[in-house]
Amino acid sequence: MADDKDVLRDVWFGRIPTCFTLYQDEITEREAEPFYLLLPRVSYLTLVTDKVKKHFLKVMKAEDVEEMWFDFEGTPLKWHYPIGLLFDLHASNTALPWSITVHFKNFPERDLLHCPSNSVIEAHFMSSIKEADALKHKSQVINDMQKKDHKQLWMGLQNDKFDQFWAMNRKLMEYPTEEGGFRYIPFRIYLTMSDRPFIQKLFRPISSDGYTHTLGDLLKEVYPMAISSDDESKRYQVVIHGIEPLLETPLQWLSEHLSHPDNFLHISVIPAPSD
Amino acid sequence: MSSCFLDEETFCQCCQLLLQHSHSLCDGWSWEQVKGSEGYLRKTALGTGRTRCILDQQGNSSDQHQERTFSLSFHNDEDDEDDGAVCCIQEESSSSSVVQYEYHILYSCSYQTPVLYFRASTLEGRSLCLEEVWDSVHPNYRQRLQHRPWDTITQQEHPLLGQSFFVLHPCRTEEFMMPVLKAALEEHRQVNYIVTWLSVVGPVVGLDVPLSYCTQVPEPPHTPSSSPQPPSSSPQPPSSSPQPPSSSPQPPSSSPQPPSSSPQPPSSSPQPPSSSPQPPALGTKPG
Numbered sequence: 001m002a003d004d005k006d007v008l009r010d011v012w013f014g015r016i017p018t019c020f021t022l023y024q025d026e027i028t029e030r031e032a033e034p035f036y037l038l039l040p041r042v043s044y045l046t047l048v049t050d051k052v053k054k055h056f057l058k059v060m061k062a063e064d065v066e067e068m069w070f071d072f073e074g075t076p077l078k079w080h081y082p083i084g085l086l087f088d089l090h091a092s093n094t095a096l097p098w099s100i101t102v103h104f105k106n107f108p109e110r111d112l113l114h115c116p117s118n119s120v121i122e123a124h125f126m127s128s129i130k131e132a133d134a135l136k137h138k139s140q141v142i143n144d145m146q147k148k149d150h151k152q153l154w155m156g157l158q159n160d161k162f163d164q165f166w167a168m169n170r171k172l173m174e175y176p177t178e179e180g181g182f183r184y185i186p187f188r189i190y191l192t193m194s195d196r197p198f199i200q201k202l203f204r205p206i207s208s209d210g211y212t213h214t215l216g217d218l219l220k221e222v223y224p225m226a227i228s229s230d231d232e233s234k235r236y237q238v239v240i241h242g243i244e245p246l247l248e249t250p251l252q253w254l255s256e257h258l259s260h261p262d263n264f265l266h267i268s269v270i271p272a273p274s275d
Numbered sequence: 276m277s278s279c280f281l282d283e284e285t286f287c288q289c290c291q292l293l294l295q296h297s298h299s300l301c302d303g304w305s306w307e308q309v310k311g312s313e314g315y316l317r318k319t320a321l322g323t324g325r326t327r328c329i330l331d332q333q334g335n336s337s338d339q340h341q342e343r344t345f346s347l348s349f350h351n352d353e354d355d356e357d358d359g360a361v362c363c364i365q366e367e368s369s370s371s372s373v374v375q376y377e378y379h380i381l382y383s384c385s386y387q388t389p390v391l392y393f394r395a396s397t398l399e400g401r402s403l404c405l406e407e408v409w410d411s412v413h414p415n416y417r418q419r420l421q422h423r424p425w426d427t428i429t430q431q432e433h434p435l436l437g438q439s440f441f442v443l444h445p446c447r448t449e450e451f452m453m454p455v456l457k458a459a460l461e462e463h464r465q466v467n468y469i470v471t472w473l474s475v476v477g478p479v480v481g482l483d484v485p486l487s488y489c490t491q492v493p494e495p496p497h498t499p500s501s502s503p504q505p506p507s508s509s510p511q512p513p514s515s516s517p518q519p520p521s522s523s524p525q526p527p528s529s530s531p532q533p534p535s536s537s538p539q540p541p542s543s544s545p546q547p548p549s550s551s552p553q554p555p556a557l558g559t560k561p562g
Contacts, residue, residue, distance in 0.1 A: 195436075201384060
């Protein structure tokens with residue numbers, strides 16, 4: 001029987017084979033070949049695509065190059081969402097490799113955040129971790145950590161160092177035994193067919209009478225449309241890290257094992273494929 | 276750290292009271308709601324800001340935004356007399372111009388505080404970049420932003436609209452709200468959380484709050500179940516603040532809690548006569 005710790009490794013080392021193609025209207029000196037890369041599910045686009053940029057810059061003039069950004073089938077990809085989330089949300093049921101279009105012009109100002117350097121990614125990542133700890137521990141654990149501990153979390157992610165990251169992150173996954181779990185679960189539910197980008201609310205993993213809340217309980221409370229009744233065919237898939245966890249899974253367990261490195265459970269609700 | 280948190284219901288009530296006063300002043304606040312989700316306050320205003328413009332060879336300027344692949348760095352106001360800005364390739368200057376601002380006040384359930392989102396654009400419709408927003412902060416507030424990272428402005432995704440906005444980071448709101456709320460409680464003064472909070476953070480990003488807000492806008496009707504208290508973190512009678520729907524009124528608080536540092540008079544909080552807003556005892560003439 002697999003150890004729970006193996007789940008942590010499987011989540012960390014998840015990869016998505018991706019093909020990057022230059023947008024056809026970009027100005028090039030000669031034809032640009034597509035570039036293939038395995039993307040880490042738990043990282044961020046702008047953190048892992050230096051090679052992509054270098055590859056395309058070889059065929060472009062400096063004056064034709066502005067901030068790089070990506071789209072999938074016309075939808076600009078938000079670099080501040082984890083890569084795995086972007087894939088699950090937009091490309092789950094399409095053929096691999098994931099085909100992403102690369103742009104160097106006409107940055108969509110309204111839709112995308114700028115990412116001029118890695119320190120912006122780090123700030124965003126740490127901000128998510130802090131928000132998650134505000135929910136889990138009223139910020140007590142993160143505030144008790146030193147600056148170098150925070151740095152270790154970031155460096156672990158940036159350099160793909162599982163052990164370095166989890167040496168610190170395990171502290172963020174602890175809770176007083178008598179509580180039975182975190183204060184509130186850090187989660188976001190992403191919807192493809194909605195005006196709002198995600199749903200985020202306060203939700204406890206354990207009720208005061210000791211009842212353990214499940215993924216199904218969360219959805220019933222926060223997004224009941226995700227769960228079809230027994231007699232109708234399944235309309236939606238609820239996906240975390242590319243899999244559909246059983247709705248009976250305890251939410252506390254999911255938070256400890258299937259969170260992203262930013263300590264949030266990023267949950268995609270997508271239309272079920274009709275076949 | 277206990278009386279400075281705001282639950283969502285109190286947030287909405289404070290906003291509605293602010294809105295009533297806003298309507299009497301015709302100063303532009305409205306309540307918006309994305310279908311099926313939480314609401315927020317919104318206002319647009321024209322203000323001044325410092326924007327970049329490119330100087331061409333003849334020294335004529337045009338409003339253009341040169342996309343940068345350099346890292347942004349914050350620089351002092353003294354630099355803007357120079358023609359060469361810190362991180363641009365072409366010759367540029369920064370000048371004062373009219374800027375269209377859009378402000379949103381949302382509720383953060385993670386931090387249990389309000390959060391100020393805003394965006395800015397030139398009259399031609401070009402969005403200001405983070406650098407320009409930094410430059411537009413009044414010199415009086417700039418030191419505060421430089422030296423206190425918790426006041427910092429960053430670009431974030433608007434949680435209800437999904438678009439790019441600038442945000443004043445909310446994680447240390449309680450540090451400035453707590454003394455104010457504590458003093459108001461001790462002196463039996465009315466305090467509308469949103470008005471007080473906005474009068475601190477708003478001016479930093481060009482949003483003025485006329486004085487009449489502080490004298491004319493009451494706090495929401497004050498019953499023990501709606502007073503701004505953190506949901507269930509400090510020992511409270513079970514019937515206190517409204518709880519998020521799926522949780523029980525009081526989890527067993529058996530883990531050690533940080534000592535409550537501000538006084539919590541359980542039942543002696545001021546009780547205004549039901550439903551009529553009244554000016555606070557120390558109020559001045561409406562103005």
